[in-house]
Amino acid sequence: MQFDSFADFIHMGGYAFYVWLSFGVTFGAMCIIAIQSYVKHKALLNAVIADKARKARIERARQNEKRS
Amino acid sequence: MWKWLHPYAKTERAYQLCITLQPWLWVGAILCLSIGTVWGLAFAPQDYQQGDSFRIIYIHVPSAILSMSTYVAMAIAALVGMVWQWRTAYMTMIAMAPIGAALTFIALFTGAAWGKPMWGAWWVWDARLTSELILLFLYIGVIALYGAFEDKQQAGKAAGVMALVGVVNIPIIHYSVEWWNTLHQGATISKFDNPSIAPEMLWPLLINLLGFAFFIGAVTTIRLRNEIVLREQHRPWVQALAEQALLPHKTRER
Numbered sequence: 001m002q003f004d005s006f007a008d009f010i011h012m013g014g015y016a017f018y019v020w021l022s023f024g025v026t027f028g029a030m031c032i033i034a035i036q037s038y039v040k041h042k043a044l045l046n047a048v049i050a051d052k053a054r055k056a057r058i059e060r061a062r063q064n065e066k067r068s
Numbered sequence: 069m070w071k072w073l074h075p076y077a078k079t080e081r082a083y084q085l086c087i088t089l090q091p092w093l094w095v096g097a098i099l100c101l102s103i104g105t106v107w108g109l110a111f112a113p114q115d116y117q118q119g120d121s122f123r124i125i126y127i128h129v130p131s132a133i134l135s136m137s138t139y140v141a142m143a144i145a146a147l148v149g150m151v152w153q154w155r156t157a158y159m160t161m162i163a164m165a166p167i168g169a170a171l172t173f174i175a176l177f178t179g180a181a182w183g184k185p186m187w188g189a190w191w192v193w194d195a196r197l198t199s200e201l202i203l204l205f206l207y208i209g210v211i212a213l214y215g216a217f218e219d220k221q222q223a224g225k226a227a228g229v230m231a232l233v234g235v236v237n238i239p240i241i242h243y244s245v246e247w248w249n250t251l252h253q254g255a256t257i258s259k260f261d262n263p264s265i266a267p268e269m270l271w272p273l274l275i276n277l278l279g280f281a282f283f284i285g286a287v288t289t290i291r292l293r294n295e296i297v298l299r300e301q302h303r304p305w306v307q308a309l310a311e312q313a314l315l316p317h318k319t320r321e322r
Binding site: 001003009013019041048 | 109110112114119121123127167174178181182283291297301302314315
């Protein structure tokens with residue numbers, strides 16, 4: 001360990017703002033792109049199911065129309 | 069020689085490969101990034117000139133190196149798409165573009181936050197910084213060009229040409245510190261025979277570099293899967309997959 005105490009570690013030899021800003025933004029950006037990718041994945045799969053259900057509904061309506 | 073590769077041009081095979089690789093890539097990314105970051109932040113020795121501010125190197129250098137590597141990978145995917153007419157290759161290209169853009173942003177941002185205490189300025193129009201900024205614009209250009217076409221096959225070709233032309237920027241970024249007098253320091257770790265960095269500082273850097281690479285791989289796999297679902301949404305296998313993923317109880321009942 002290069003630092004004497006936890007407070008010393010947070011202080012980063014006077015460069016706390018720059019060091020923690022860099023690490024915060026880096027891991028923040030990485031989290032955002034990862035989470036966005038997963039949220040999009042879920043939304044796409046939902047859209048596929050919704051589209052399939054819609055097509056089935058249209059098909060059913062068409063069959064009903066033919067019968068009546 | 070490359071024949072083993074051809075089945076993966078099929079979207080279904082590529083999708084399966086992504087699913088197989090993804091957990092390993094995530095394990096590698098989280099493991100390497102946590103080890104490298106904690107080591108770099110808390111255990112690596114201070115720099116004798118820059119004090120603790122040099123610790124930004126542990127994210128700045130990996131993201132900068134990999135922003136270029138990702139661009140090259142993207143351009144190779146574009147080339148494969150053009151030569152072999154693989155739709156999957158274009159999908160891979162566009163899956164990687166936002167990740168590369170994010171890495172370039174990280175490299176620029178951490179560079180600014182490092183430059184402020186060391187050079188006294190957040191930004192200077194230096195050769196290295198400017199060429200890296202152009203890299204960000206190239207990524208954004210590829211994404212925007214791809215988005216501008218309704219027909220995604222056309223979009224892939226157009227964005228692919230742009231990605232290939234943009235490769236010329238990569239050696240410019242790499243050699244900018246040699247070709248021009250810049251404020252940016254020269255290469256540190258790419259001189260493998262004689263790296264100008266102490267080993268106890270180098271190890272966490274290499275581990276983080278590996279961690280970032282794993283992370284890029286992990287996010288590429290999920291984004292490629294997204295691209296495949298989007299483009300193949302009318303295929304039965306994608307519909308079956310969506311049902312299996314979202315409605316597991318229903319499929320079991322059947």
